[in-house]
Each structure stands twice: as C-alpha cells, then as structure tokens.
Amino acid sequence: MIAPHVTPRPRLSVLALMALAACQAPEPPPPVADARPLARPAEPKPSQADLRRARAERNRAANAAATEALVKASSISNAQRDFYARAETALREQGRLRQDRVPQDAPIDARTLARNFLNIALRDEYGPGGLQAGTGGTPAPLRRWGEPVRLQVEFGDSSDVATRRAYRVEVTQYAARLAAASGHPVSLTENGGNFVVMVLSDDERRAIGPRLAQLVPGIPPQDIVAMQQLDPDNFCTVFAYSHGAAPVYSHAVALIRSELTPLLQTSCIHEELAQGMGLANDSPVARPSIFNDDEEFALLTHHDELLLAILYDERLQPGMTRAEAEPIVQQIAEELLPPAP
Template identity: 30%
Template sequence: MTSAAPFAGLRAALILALALAGCAPSGAPVSSLRATPVSFPNAEPLPPMRQFGATRPMPVLRPNAQIARDFLELSFQMESGRELPVLTRFEGPVALHVTGSVPPTARADIDKLAARLRAEASIPLRVVAGPAPAEGNVIVVEFLPRAQMQALVPEAACFVVPRVSSWDEYRAARRSALLDWATLTVRQRATVIVPNDTSPQEIRDCLHEEVAQALGPLNDIYRLPDTVFNDDNFHAVLTGFDMLVLRTYYAPELASGMTRAEVAARLPGLLARANPRGGSAAQSAPADPTPRAWIDAVERALGPRASDSARREAARRAVAIAQASGWTDARAGFAWFALARLSLSGDLETAFTGFLRAALIYRSRPGMEIQAAHVDMQLAAFALSAGQAEDTLTFVERSLPVVAQAENAALLATLMLLRAEALELLGRASEAREVRLDAMGWARYGFGPELEVRRRVAEIAALSPRARMAAAAQ
C-alpha cells in the first residue's frame, strides 16, 4: 500500500465497510453499527450459484512432536478447560442420518463431507436418510429453523450433543447429566442441530465443525492456525490437520476408554506412519498454554452481550496479554485482528494499525494464509476507499487463490467485488462487469438469498470514490 489513507475523509466510507463483517469468520468481532442504506444498482439477473469442486487441503506443516501435544490437548480437554478422563469415539461403522427440512445444497455438502471422512480419515461413515434406528452407531443431523433452535440455545450457530437422536430428545434431556460428554466411555450416538434457513456456506461450515466434533475432539484451541478446532473460525471446512487428527483418532491402535498416558504412548508410532514428513514424535513438544485471562478477554470482545466500548477494551487486554507473553503466533494475530475490527466504527487509525500488525504476524510463518487473506480483504477496503485501485488489486489478487482453496465463498465473493470496483476505477469496465457477475455466483453460496447478494454488491460499490462522487453530484 503506498500510504496510510487520509482517515478523516474516509470515515463515512469505512463505517460502510462494516457491512463486510458478514464475510468475517463466524464469531469474529463484528460491530453492531450498520452501514448507511445504499440503493441497489440496476441489476441484471443473478448468475447461477457457484460451488466448489474437489477439496485440496493444505498439507500439514508442523512436526509430529507438536501434533502429538495438540492431539492430547484436543482429545482430553473441553473448551471450558475441564479434563476428560478417557478417550471416547465410535467403535465400528457409523451411520449419518439426515432429518428435518434439508436445504437444497446441504445434501451434496453432506455427501462430500462423508466422502472426505472416509477417504482422508479412514472413518467408515455412510449417509442415510430418515429417522435414526434404536441400535447401532448413529450421528443424526437434524435441520430446523434458526428461531426454533435459538429459542433454547440463543447464542449457538449450530451445536452437537451426545446420547440423543433428535431435537425432541435433546429438549427433554436438556440440563441433565445425559448430555455430559465427560461421562461417556464410548460414543454410540450424537445429534447435530443445524439451522435450515441460513446461507449454504454457513450450513456447510456447521456440518464440518459439528460432525467432526461428534466423531472426535471436543476442544477448540486458539493457538492452532490450521484447523476448524479453533474458535477464531477462520477455516470453513476440515483442513489437512483436521483429517490427520481424525485419522489418528480412529487408528486401530487406539480405543475408547484409553487414558491420556496410554494414548500418548502410542502417538509417536501412529504419527510417524500417518504423517512421515513430520518426523519423530518421541520427543514431546514444550507446553504452550493459553492463559484463561486471554481467552476470557477474547470471548468478551467477540460476544454480543457487552457494549462496544467494553468489547474494544477486552480486545486491548487480549493484545496486551499477547505482547506480554511474547507471542508471535495465531493468538497474537487474532488479538490485533479483533481490536482492528472493533475499532472500524470510531478509531480508524487503531483499525488500520491493527490490521497491519495482524498482517505482519499472519505472513510471518506458513500455515496462516487464510488468516492473512481475511486481513487483506480489510486492507483492500481501505485502499479502495482511498481511491488506490492498484493497491486494492494487490491485496485482492494475492489472496484469491488461498481463499478459493479454503472454500470460503463469502470471502471469495467479497474480494472479487472489491476487485471489480478497483477495475472500474482503472477504466476497465468490461472486465469489471465479468468479475462482478462471477462474484455474484459465489455470493449466492456464501450469502444466500438474492436480496442479500444484491445488498452486498451495493455496499461494496459504495466504498468506491466513484459512488461518493456520484452521490455528491446529486
């Protein structure tokens, strides 16, 4: 980027950029401020929905000693910090039963997920329609309206619970010990609850994360950059690391009921076979704990219950803890990213600085490319608002391949729409139109209904100086 944007002149346009919050990872800091309403341009019919083909997961880059440590922390601890006494998993083939009002795109996404779990994690999983049987290993995926789900679980985008086979059984067992994962010795059934009235991408993302937790680890770890088992939610689909973890989880050398020590003793040989490029796991990696104070600060910054000022203060605490701890990993980048996002509505200099700090961290080592792409989207919005078309294209074009490989259609569409506006500024109108149409195809998967797609197109167009000049001329 050639220079910092003239902040005072960009304030109105960058407040509008808050509308881009919808393509941030679910759970990331999102300001409650909304953009000033913008009029939709005269629009031709939307193109067909675009969807991703075969998944190309990034290879696992970390050494097996680190992966062994991560596996144990993922498998023997819950997000709350509560220890799990033994490993639990499904023993034998698993039937994935799909019930409720299934959205049109969900069936193909479920089939694709199941095929990946069979091929990449060696889990004998088959998809079955209809109610679950009384016997056998069963995961139920039940679709229902978001309002119905959130009437009982208001802050959940989707969730998984053990020992029940339906929403009705969950309601009857709610707040009982039946739903306590820590009391399991073996898994036999679980139910994943997914809303059926949100975007195709959000439905798919829920399926990946919740089915993976139904099968395997119950923990999320902020320091891990390359996994869906992380509450920063940058990854949309199961990664190469996730499949390695699940393949190890279901290795024949392991079994339900094993203690942490028993699993740890078997991991070096398992990982040497499953991930030979990772070297030996015999030498344990040093512990790298995340203080509860940092987790609490991040959760307050991301949560909906605190005021905007309290959320920003919580993000500042997370940054301070990361700096005091000397972190240069995903946790440090996420703290800066959260602070920057929360500062967009009132402190553009802090926002801009935060995004730059996050970008430096995310680009400092391999494995954090999708995080860097999320930052590039924000920096591209700054550049476009400043009329810096070439800089906008630089941010966008270096991130497009990463985002496509990560299968994040919402982020892909947003980057392409920013690219289209930059091309318009450069006088390349016909090329801009082609990019915009392609972007809308991806937006149909990433954002859902036509009205939402057109709103996103209009909001991003309003970031451009062309829109401000047109508005001033009226």
C-alpha cells in the same frame, strides 16, 4: 360463529266461548281443565349452507392466526439471516473463514500434530448441559464410534425442497471424506440414523424438545434446554452420547441454524460432524484447524484429517487416558508425518 336458529315459544290463553240462544240466558261454560304447556318445538338443525359458512369462518380464523405466526417467525428469521450475513462479512474482512486444505503458511510436524490431538480428542469443550468448560476444556477419556456412523438429515418446514436436496448431497460427500480420513464407516441414510443432523429455524429449534426425546431416548433435559436456548453467537452445536459410562458413542445430534449463509452452513457441517466423530474439544493453539474458536479456517484441513486418522487407529482404545494414549499418539503422528530426510 353462527348462532342457532330458535323458534319463539307461544303464550297460551283460554278462550271462553258463549253460545247465545234467542231469549235464553247463556249456559255456564263447562269447567276448564288445567292447561298443560305444549311441548317446546324442536330447534331446526343448521342447514348445510350454515355448516359450510361456519367451517369457512373457522378456517379463515385459523389461517389468519397461522399467517400472523408465520410473519412473526419470518421476521425473526430474516433478522437472523442479516445478522449471520454481516458476521460472515466481518470474519472474511479479518482474513478468517479460509478454505484452503493445506495452507502454506501453517506447516505442521509430528510433535505439533500429537500435541493438538491430545488437546482436542482427550479434553471436553463443554461440561454438563452444554456449559462452556473453560479455556482448554477439561480432561476426558478417548471416545469414538464402534458401530458404523449413519447420518440422517432432518429439516424443519422452513427449508424448501432445493435446500434439502443440496444439504443431502453435501453431507453425502462429506461423509465419504470422513470415512476416508478415519478409516471408519460413515454414510448417509434416509431413516434409522444414529447421528442426526437437524437444520432448523429459530422457532423450529425452540420447539424441538419432543423430537429430541424420540431421537435419543433418555437424553438429559438440560441438553434439550441447551439446544432450545442456543446463544445467537453459536452457529451450530453437536451432542454425542454413549450407553451409560461407556466411552463408545451410540447416538449424536448436530444442530445447524437454517438462517446461516451457505459458507457458514458448510463450515458447521464440517466442524460438528467431525467433532461428533470424537474430536470433542477446541484448542486455541491448534492450527491449521477448524477445531479452534478463532474461525480462521472454515473447512476441514489436512491437519484435521490426520487427527481423525489418529483417533481411529486400532492401537488406541476408547477409554484411554491422556497418559496412556500419549506415547502411542506420538508414534502414530511420526508415522503420518515423518521428518524430512
């Protein structure tokens, strides 16, 4: 910061002048009136050059601080990218993250399909505040969307133009697949969406509280904390909401880490958007399925498409309990997978 220019204040003195006349004594000087200090000179205004230098200095300081923060954020994100790249490699080496839609080594029948649906659609993986509910989840009523699902993708500043374009293309294609499987309208929109997919870096995710409050008015504070403090082992997550205690969804937010590898990002799109449709739980016995924490399958399978078809069948109604839904689910499953002749 440039210091202001100040003119020094002069000291005041009284000069007694004696006029000497020839051969005459000087007359006494006239009385001196009380001296009053002069007004302090006005401080000159900084010049335009001074102002420009001050602005430039402030800008340099701000840029330096921003650069330091960016370097720190980049170092964290780079470390996370390395972590998730190693995670993908390890999973692939174990034969996981498979991408086959109809695996020949995992046949299914109507009974298995019905069982898996009841475990996935009528149980909750998480309790209040995103806390793990325990093995198998907790009982829950059937939930799904009533109105069309309008997907909206939002990005943090760390995502470049090419990344954003690729994401929107992928989500558009997957939305069409979800709509075809479920029979329920699902599409991508630029704004005004009721299902928001957020692609954020570590720093961006930790600062997302105010935006979440805008997207989902009345969102529980513990849910915001859960997303801000997402464990590194969780690649992504989704929260779906309804008005009051209604079993019909009205809003959903999916969070995907921007540091993930392309395959893990696609896997997150497939799982979180499908779970946000109403398939809320994971089951350790569901196979072949992305709704299983063993990560054997990375992408939506034909089995999972059938689960969506059951979920949005008109014979099932939101709010049904397992006991109410089970005979209907079994009937639908037998229609989808009739026994071989």
